[in-house]
Amino acid sequence: MTIYRIGIIGAGAIGQLIFQQISTSKPRLSQRLLVQLISREPESVPQTLRFTDINQQQQHEVVDVLGVHSPEIAKLDVIIVCVKAYQVEALINELLPNLAPNCHIILLHNGMGPHIHLAQKLLAYPQMGLSLATTSQGALRSAKWHIAHTGIGQTIIGHYSGITLKQPLKNILLKAIPNASWHDQILSALWQKLVINCAINPLTAFYQCRNGQLANDEYKAEIKQIIAECINVAAADNVELEMLACHELVYKVIALTSNNLSSMYQDIYHQRQTEIDYISGYIVARGRHHQIAVKANNINLERIKSLEAQISH
Template sequence: MTKHRIGVVGAGAIGQLIFQQLSTSTSPLPNKLSVQLICRESESQQQTLFFTNINHAVQHKMITVLGQHTPKIKKLDVIIVCVKAYQVDDLIDALLPTLAQNCHIILLHNGMGPHISLARKLSDYPQMGLSLATTSQGALRSAKWQITHTGIGQTTLGHYSGLALKQPLKEAILEAIPNASWHDHILSALWQKLVINCAINPLTAFYQCKNGQLANDEYKAEITQIITECIIVAKADNVELDDLACHELVYQVITLTSNNLSSMYQDIYHQRQTEIDYISGYIVARGTHHNINVPANTLNLQRIKSLETKYQQ
């Protein structure tokens, strides 16, 4: 039986969650999967992973976490890149020379932007392909090798450029990740997720509140303007988004994740770099490209940049 070799790059909360789901699935197709977790360090290391599933059951297992210099990376059929958006370019530059010539790359991160530069790089690798993914699953990392699955959500994947992901691999990944689906127009799905992130993440980080607080009337006008600007910029990028559907999605997420602290809120709280350049910043950049004024998203970009500057001094 042919094994499909998959590497999950990035050992953060989502990276470890996807690794757990791919490596422990009991459905028939993923039995043919060989899954490796790859960290951003250069050398491999033995680690015990602790995982609390959605039903609060705690599991643990010892694995070899591959370093980026291990020859095993050359044998991978697919890598799923689960790092912060601002880490993608440098990581791919380091990995590309070590990957198999026909390795397929899947990007899974918040925000948008890295797919554009990566697609250009892959023009020099004609046997490779690029797919994009987004997930609304929740995961919390309480220690470096200890995560908790905090929320059931949808994971969506789709083709972006280069050679398509081989059908057996596609089926195996979709079977292994719960509530995963293939989207033929992946940019539309990513834009919908971007609208949600633009409306929730910077506001919760700036106002230092849980997601649910944004349901209050005092935030309604600000959220409406953010969504409107995103829809206008998306249309200029040839992606049609429905205004009513976007509003419903945003408030649905606010309700379903009412007790959650957004990733951007947590980044600000822990004085870490945020992904604002790939969320509000992406809207501002594409707006500038199309000569579209986006004041609400520009304000959010400036707000978060200001907060980052305070703790970087």
């Protein structure tokens, strides 16, 4: 019997949700699946995880949440990284020496940017591979170890660099995570998600509103300019996006999540660091690289940076 070991690092809402979904899935009879949740604490500790599923059914279980220095990490076949974009680089630097030489890394976070530096770093690890993922599933953490599955969404995974994910592990993930699919053009999918984030997150955080308010006429010109700038920068990065399709997608998400408070709104409200550098900031950085003007995204970057500066004081 083949044993596959999957680790999920980052015990936030999405990390705990992905852990629940994979750990409760049923592998093939010829396979055994060991799924472990890893926190950013140094040592391993038992925790009671509480989970409210999409049908409001509650369950709980005691699991050993591994610390980043746990020897079990060296046995993982794949590790799914579910932390904030600004935490990825430092975390990977700490983890890499402890991972198996052929461990596959999957990044699952908002925004873009960390994949570029990580792919460069992994050139020194020729047996490793890097995949990228994005999810529109909803999860809410009501306490540190209690999360609720609040929205059914799609999860997309695709190869980025190095050794490709083994087919059995790919099959396990696609079966375990609801509405998951493999996407050969993963950067195109991530850019579409980035356009949505650029159009919604900073505006809701700045105007302090729910997503649905952005459907009002007063925001139309701003949203249109944000999308146009994203498409121009994507094209310079050899990713083709269509204006009408992106426009429709942004407003579809605004409608579907009309009552939601965006993650950036919540970060500002709770006085936490945001991921603006990896959302609007990524567009600004790539725009500067290609000498493309991105005025609307730069305004959003400066607005959120200003709000963050008020928090830090």
